Amino acid sequence: MQQPNDSATAAATTGARLVVDALVANGVERVFCVPGESYLAVLDALSDETAQIETVVCRHEAAAANMAEAIGKLTGKPGIALVTRGPGATHASIGVHTAFQDSTPMILLIGQVARDQMDREAFQEIDYRRMFGQMAKWVAQIDDARRVPEYLSHAFHVAMSGRPGPVVLALPEDMLSGAIPAAAAQPVAPPAQRVQASPSAAQMARLRELLAGAKKPFVIAGGHGWTAQACADFQRFIENWQLPVGLAFRFQDTLDNEHPNYAGDVGLGVNPALAKRIREADVLLALGPRLGESTTGGYTLFDIPKTKQTLIHVHQGAEELGRVYAADLPIVSGLAEIAALLAALPAPAQPAWSGAAAEAHAAWLDWRKPLPMPGDVQLGEVMQQLRARLPDDAIVTNGAGNYATWLHRHFAYRHFRSQLAPTSGAMGYGVPAAIAAKSLYPSRTVVALAGDGCFMMASSELATAMQYGLNVVFIVVNNAHYGTIRMHQERHYPNRVHGTQLTNPDFAAFAQSFGAHGEVVTTTAQFASALERALTAGKPALIEIRVPKEASTPAATLDQIREAGKKSRGE
Numbered sequence: 001m002q003q004p005n006d007s008a009t010a011a012a013t014t015g016a017r018l019v020v021d022a023l024v025a026n027g028v029e030r031v032f033c034v035p036g037e038s039y040l041a042v043l044d045a046l047s048d049e050t051a052q053i054e055t056v057v058c059r060h061e062a063a064a065a066n067m068a069e070a071i072g073k074l075t076g077k078p079g080i081a082l083v084t085r086g087p088g089a090t091h092a093s094i095g096v097h098t099a100f101q102d103s104t105p106m107i108l109l110i111g112q113v114a115r116d117q118m119d120r121e122a123f124q125e126i127d128y129r130r131m132f133g134q135m136a137k138w139v140a141q142i143d144d145a146r147r148v149p150e151y152l153s154h155a156f157h158v159a160m161s162g163r164p165g166p167v168v169l170a171l172p173e174d175m176l177s178g179a180i181p182a183a184a185a186q187p188v189a190p191p192a193q194r195v196q197a198s199p200s201a202a203q204m205a206r207l208r209e210l211l212a213g214a215k216k217p218f219v220i221a222g223g224h225g226w227t228a229q230a231c232a233d234f235q236r237f238i239e240n241w242q243l244p245v246g247l248a249f250r251f252q253d254t255l256d257n258e259h260p261n262y263a264g265d266v267g268l269g270v271n272p273a274l275a276k277r278i279r280e281a282d283v284l285l286a287l288g289p290r291l292g293e294s295t296t297g298g299y300t301l302f303d304i305p306k307t308k309q310t311l312i313h314v315h316q317g318a319e320e321l322g323r324v325y326a327a328d329l330p331i332v333s334g335l336a337e338i339a340a341l342l343a344a345l346p347a348p349a350q351p352a353w354s355g356a357a358a359e360a361h362a363a364w365l366d367w368r369k370p371l372p373m374p375g376d377v378q379l380g381e382v383m384q385q386l387r388a389r390l391p392d393d394a395i396v397t398n399g400a401g402n403y404a405t406w407l408h409r410h411f412a413y414r415h416f417r418s419q420l421a422p423t424s425g426a427m428g429y430g431v432p433a434a435i436a437a438k439s440l441y442p443s444r445t446v447v448a449l450a451g452d453g454c455f456m457m458a459s460s461e462l463a464t465a466m467q468y469g470l471n472v473v474f475i476v477v478n479n480a481h482y483g484t485i486r487m488h489q490e491r492h493y494p495n496r497v498h499g500t501q502l503t504n505p506d507f508a509a510f511a512q513s514f515g516a517h518g519e520v521v522t523t524t525a526q527f528a529s530a531l532e533r534a535l536t537a538g539k540p541a542l543i544e545i546r547v548p549k550e551a552s553t554p555a556a557t558l559d560q561i562r563e564a565g566k567k568s569r570g571e
């Protein structure tokens with residue numbers, strides 16, 4: 001290991017100092033980390049910048065990376081995670097993968113082995129270019145401390161521009177700690193600017209022509225890259241044009257769900273009436289989302305490679321257009337850029353489809369009504385109670401699991417960036433995402449909804465919530481198994497339950513052991529008062545909701561799922 005920087009040398013700097021200077025220059029307010037000996041010099045430089053940058057110490061690198069990802073989702077600027085080489089980087093990889101799938105700006109900084117140890121499979125050494133090659137927008141290793149400003153500037157630009165995504169930078173330990181003459185280093189770069197394309201006048205004219213000529217148009221909006229102003233512009237557009245709007249999987253906060261043009265979410269378990277409406281549309285405007293598996297009903301909603309519908313696909317990254325579906329009008333554009341133009345796009349006086357938006361919204365309202373489920377807790381009603389009690393701008397997070405389908409179906413997202421949920425379907429996301437959201441917006445209410453499986457993947461972060469006084473309300477839907485996988489198991493291998501059962505702790509006592517508030521709900525009627533106590537506890541709080549295994553989805557029991565599986569195979 002190299003000697004730390006000799007602070008007596010006046011005009012010296014270090015790679016670590018330059019890294020932190022770049023974070024400061026880009027307005028970074030917090031970094032999420034688990035410390036490691038590979039980047040002590042960065043921690044040391046951060047200790048001089050506590051007025052601007054808070055260092056949030058986590059209990060697991062997966063959580064630190066998920067927190068950084070959540071900050072990227074909420075702010076549109078890269079969230080920063082700092083982890084050690086080898087084990088730290090491998091733990092953190094889930095957050096990088098989510099940032100990639102969700103198109104979220106994020107930068108993962110990894111302490112790397114010293115340059116004179118490289119390529120020996122030294123202690124915890126990994127070649128991050130190969131490791132993260134497919135799940136990051138850019139991976140680099142900074143071998144020359146003098147060039148840190150250039151690398152960091154490029155990292156911020158790449159993460160935020162075009163289709164946003166994660167950048168990984170490996171920082172060799174000796175590059176970070178070794179002193180170099182300050183004059184030899186590049187100067188700090190100005191803050192990075194988001195670079196986005198705008199549609200051409202000809203593309204807007206064609207878009208107008210296609211849309212105005214439609215009989216049954218439909219809009220699917222979503223994807224990362226929206227701003228509050230873009231959402232307001234988008235709302236004006238769909239009101240002027242009387243368009244029905246679906247929101248892409250886990251981008252349900254792009255339009256107020258109570259808006260009369262809202263038709264529902266186009267995600268997993270899509271409302272069949274909505275799927276029918278989309279299939280029968282003649283012109284489809286996909287504004288912002290990838291047309292990925294979850295937003296296309298597992299690639300079944302549209303024909304491949306040419307959709308039956310006239311497809312106008314707007315995306316921030318050119319590489320996404322024509323990936324699966326060849327659009328009639330592909331447009332590369334930032335969402336704020338196109339939304340401003342759409343708001344001013346003259347609408348036909350008497351659209352052929354008037355009344356369609358109201359019909360689609362009525363169908364959503366119908367879909368939203370809870371159906372009875374086995375057991376004493378009606379989760380659909382719980383979601384509606386949650387909606388009624390939480391402020392409109394409350395942030396609600398989740399990870400992966402069937403429990404989230406009640407949230408997605410029965411809750412209504414009413415505010416820009418009030419949903420934090422991974423389109424990557426990563427378990428263990430909701431808890432750290434909620435903690436990050438609360439650290440960013442201390443005055444907003446933040447609720448993390450998790451299954452028992454999902455919660456336990458990140459439950460150690462209760463300690464982080466306690467340490468930083470981040471009063472998140474954690475709601476754990478406990479059905480004592482990995483319910484989603486059991487559902488698939490029953491569908492494909494009826495009555496052969498294996499590898500999906502869980503023995504859980506007493507969640508309320510578990511939360512209390514951290515110093516948090518904890519309680520159990522076993523009936524629908526108990527929920528409202530438990531929520532009230534959790535929201536006013538003055539500390540992080542956990543509500544365990546006990547539900548039976550049989551309550552598999554908002555619409556089907558395990559028995560029904562098993563029987564449907566058998567029937568589909570003709571058994």
Ligand SMILES: Cc1ncc(C[n+]2csc(CCOP(=O)(O)OP(=O)(O)O)c2C)c(N)n1
Nearest residue numbers: 400401402403427451452453454482483484
């Ligand atoms: C990190 C990760 N591991 C495994 C999976 C596969 N998986 C998807 S849902 C699920 C079960 C989730 O269980 P739980 O949180 O208890 O929710 P439930 O489905 O019971 O409502 C599993 C194991 C995943 N999506 N992510």
